[in-house]
Amino acid sequence: MDRLSVIGVVLALIALVGGSVLKGAGISGLWNPAAFVIVIVGTIASILLQTPMATFKRALKIVRWVFQPPAQDTTSVIGKIVEWSTTARKQGLLGLEAEVQSLEDPFLRKGLQMVVDGVEPESIRQMLEIELHGQSDRDLSAAKVFEGMGIYAPTLGIIGAVLGLMAVMKNLADPSKLGPGIAAAFTATIYGIGAANLMLLPMASKLKGLVNHQTQEREMIVEGLIAIAQGENPRNIEARLNGFIH
Structure with missing residues (x-):
């Protein structure tokens, strides 16, 4: 949490x-029910019109990252890669075969399997980077769903305020309705600006930061696996990967 x-x-x-x-x-x-319908329902309608179904589903899936970010222990991953490089130098790449099935991360498992299979380092890089950037683009697009909602919400709040003031203008003959009517009109503005600046835009920024961090960690994994495939010294691999942390 x-x-x-x-x-x-x-x-x-x-x-x-x-x-x-x-x-x-x-x-x-x-x-104010009317303000809620105009701003909240209107914002959802706008983002549904803008967003492809696959991206919207992905957005709903990663929104939990705001409160439960994906586990990211970069130091532990570096330790594993260095350990694998030591095993590979002592037992050969086939000595890592037992490690493949124990990995839960599909990206890491796929990369290590290619190393064990003796795939050329450049081919490993190309295949993993295609997957890495594809997933990163999908996740960033999903995060931008909330950014888009944060852009639409204030404008819809203004629309709600204008509609409320239009209703007030129809009751100018009854002064007792003017105060509550104006207050209700501005409630829509509060909904729009509040939802955007207190929830939607901060959520989008946090999700984009998490996606960028995850991408950086996977870039580190690619470098580590290629170094193993090339038979580099474990100490050199550790020093290179630690650069991603600092």
């Missing part, structure tokens, strides 16, 4: 609800 994300969500709610209470609007002032 990512504690910073949880703390961020809690503080965002405190800022919004607490600010409403301190300003005298109260908690009830934050709820």
